[in-house]
Amino acid sequence: MDLGKHYVNGEWVVPLGDTRFPVMNPATNEQIETVTLGNEADVDRAVASAKAAFESFSQTSKSERLALLRALLDQTNARMEDLAQAICLEIGAPISMARSEQAATGLWHLEAFIEILEAQDEREILPNGDIQLREPVGVCGLITPWNWPINQVAAKVIPALAAGNTVILKPSEHTPLAATIYAEMIDAAGYPPGVFNLVHGDGQTVGAAISKHPDIDMISFTGSTRAGKLISQDAANTIKRVALELGGKSPNIVFADCDLENQVAASIHLLMFNTGQCCDAPSRMLVERSCYQEVLEIAKSVGDAIKVGDPAEEGDHIGPQFDKIQYDRVQELIQQGIDEGATLLVGGLGKPEGYERGCYTKPTIFADVANNMTIAQQEIFGPVLSIIPFDTEEDAIQIANDTPYGLHAYIQTGDPERAERVAKRIRAGGVQINGGPFKFGSPFGGYKQSGNGREGGVQGLEEYQEVKILHVNV
Numbered sequence: 331m332d333l334g335k336h337y338v339n340g341e342w343v344v345p346l347g348d349t350r351f352p353v354m355n356p357a358t359n360e361q362i363e364t365v366t367l368g369n370e371a372d373v374d375r376a377v378a379s380a381k382a383a384f385e386s387f388s389q390t391s392k393s394e395r396l397a398l399l400r401a402l403l404d405q406t407n408a409r410m411e412d413l414a415q416a417i418c419l420e421i422g423a424p425i426s427m428a429r430s431e432q433a434a435t436g437l438w439h440l441e442a443f444i445e446i447l448e449a450q451d452e453r454e455i456l457p458n459g460d461i462q463l464r465e466p467v468g469v470c471g472l473i474t475p476w477n478w479p480i481n482q483v484a485a486k487v488i489p490a491l492a493a494g495n496t497v498i499l500k501p502s503e504h505t506p507l508a509a510t511i512y513a514e515m516i517d518a519a520g521y522p523p524g525v526f527n528l529v530h531g532d533g534q535t536v537g538a539a540i541s542k543h544p545d546i547d548m549i550s551f552t553g554s555t556r557a558g559k560l561i562s563q564d565a566a567n568t569i570k571r572v573a574l575e576l577g578g579k580s581p582n583i584v585f586a587d588c589d590l591e592n593q594v595a596a597s598i599h600l601l602m603f604n605t606g607q608c609c610d611a612p613s614r615m616l617v618e619r620s621c622y623q624e625v626l627e628i629a630k631s632v633g634d635a636i637k638v639g640d641p642a643e644e645g646d647h648i649g650p651q652f653d654k655i656q657y658d659r660v661q662e663l664i665q666q667g668i669d670e671g672a673t674l675l676v677g678g679l680g681k682p683e684g685y686e687r688g689c690y691t692k693p694t695i696f697a698d699v700a701n702n703m704t705i706a707q708q709e710i711f712g713p714v715l716s717i718i719p720f721d722t723e724e725d726a727i728q729i730a731n732d733t734p735y736g737l738h739a740y741i742q743t744g745d746p747e748r749a750e751r752v753a754k755r756i757r758a759g760g761v762q763i764n765g766g767p768f769k770f771g772s773p774f775g776g777y778k779q780s781g782n783g784r785e786g787g788v789q790g791l792e793e794y795q796e797v798k799i800l801h802v803n804v
Contacts, residue, residue: 340523383524468547573783578737633676660712736777
C-alpha cells in the first residue's frame with residue numbers, strides 16, 4: 331500500500347501537506363512505514379468532495395445502501411487476514427487476538443448494522459397522524475483512535491454510510507495501515523466517488539480542521555477526554571452535532587457470594603486484554619472485605635501466570651504498549667502507585683525479562699488501593715489493576731461512582747436481584763454482570779466525562795440521522 335496518498339473523491343491522491351510521520355512497530359521499536367500527513371487544504375478538498383457527493387448519495391434508497399453494505403461485507407471477509415496482520419504490526423496486538431477480536435469487530439459491526447437498517451422504518455405515521463422521516467445528517471467527520479483501529483472505524487463509518495451520509499475519516503496517524511486497507515475495501519465495494527474520503531493527519535492540524543469546518547455537519551470522535559473537550563469547543567461555532575466516546579476508569583465490584591476463582595480470574599484477564607489499552611477496561615476491582623484476602627491470593631496467582639510475548643507469535647499472551655510515550659506514561663503511574671502507598675502484588679516497574687527491546691510492560695496488580703490515589707482516578711491505559719476493599723453494598727456504589735468517568739462497569743455476584751439493584755445505581759453507560767459478554771447490535775457509550783451519544787445498536791444508527799416531521803392536512 332502507498333501511505334504517501336490519501337483517498338479523496340474515489341481516487342488515491344497526493345496530499346497537499348508534506349509532513350512525513352514514522353509508523354513504528356512497538357514490539358521492536360523499529361520503523362515499518364512512513365505516512366504523509368495532510369493539512370487544512372487536504373481537509374478542504376475532502377470536504378468539498380463529500381459535500382458534492384451528499385447531494386445524490388443522501389437520496390439513495392435503503393435497498394441501494396444495503397446492497398453496498400453487503401458488498402462491503404464481502405470485502406471484509408476477503409481482507410480479514412490483511413487487517414489482522416496490519417493491526418499486529420502497528421499496535422503490537424498478538425496475531426491470534428488481532429484475528430479473533432481486533433479485525434473481526436469490523437465484520438461483527440457490519441453484520442449488526444445490516445440487520446438494524448433492514449428493520450428500521452425510515453417513514454413512520456405517528457399516533458397524532460404526523461409523518462416522521464429519518465434522513466442523513468450530512469457530511470460527517472470521523473476521528474478514530476489507535477487502540478482498536480478497525481473496531482472504531484467500523485463503528486462510525488458503517489452507520490454513517492448506512493444512513494446515507496458522506497464521510498471524511500481521520501484515523502490515528504499512528505495506525506494508518508488498517509485504515510488504508512479499509513479505504514481499499516470501501517473502494518472495491520463500489521461506493522460512489524466522494525462518499526468516503528480518507529485523510530491522514532494529526533489531531534492538532536487535520537483533527538482541528540475537521541472539527542472547525544463549516545461544511546461538516548457532524549463530528550464523531552473516540553479518544554481522550556482532554557481531546558474530546560477541545561473538539562467540542564472547536565465544533566461549537568458551527569453548531570455541529572458532536573458524538574464523543576472518551577475515557578473510562580471502570581469499576582468491577584466483586585461480592586463475596588460470586589464464584590471467586592472464576593470471576594476474579596476472568597476479570598484480571600479482561601483487564602490485561604489488549605495490554606490494558608481499552609477504554610472500558612475493568613481497571614478498579616472493588617472487593618468485599620470478607621473475601622478480600624482470598625481475592626488477593628487468586629489475583630497474585632493469576633497475575634503471575636500472565637504471559638508477555640512477541641505479537642507475531644500465535645498464543646494467548648499480551649503484547650507491548652503501542653508506543654514508547656504510552657510505555658513511559660504507564661511506568662510513571664506505576665511509580666506513583668508505589669509512592670502513594672499501594673501494595674505491589676504483581677509486576678512493577680521496568681520491562682519483563684527478555685523483552686527489553688520493545689515497549690513491553692510487566693502485568694501489574696496493586697492491592698490496598700484507596701480510591702483517591704492517582705492510580706484509582708487516572709486512566710492508565712496499560713496492564714495495571716488497582717484492588718480496593720469495601721465494606722457494604724452502599725460503600726461499593728459510592729466508590730464505583732467516585733470518578734469523573736462513567737463509560738462501563740462490572741458486577742460479580744451470585745444474587746441476581748442485587749446485581750440489577752446495584753447496576754441501576756452505577757453511573758455508567760453499560761454494566762456487565764458475572765462476565766456477561768458484550769453483544770454487537772447493542773449500544774455502547776458513557777455518562778459524565780466518558781462522552782455522549784452511543785455507538786452500535788439502533789441508537790448508533792440514529793446518531794447519524796435527522797428526524798423530520800411532516801405536518802399533513804388530511
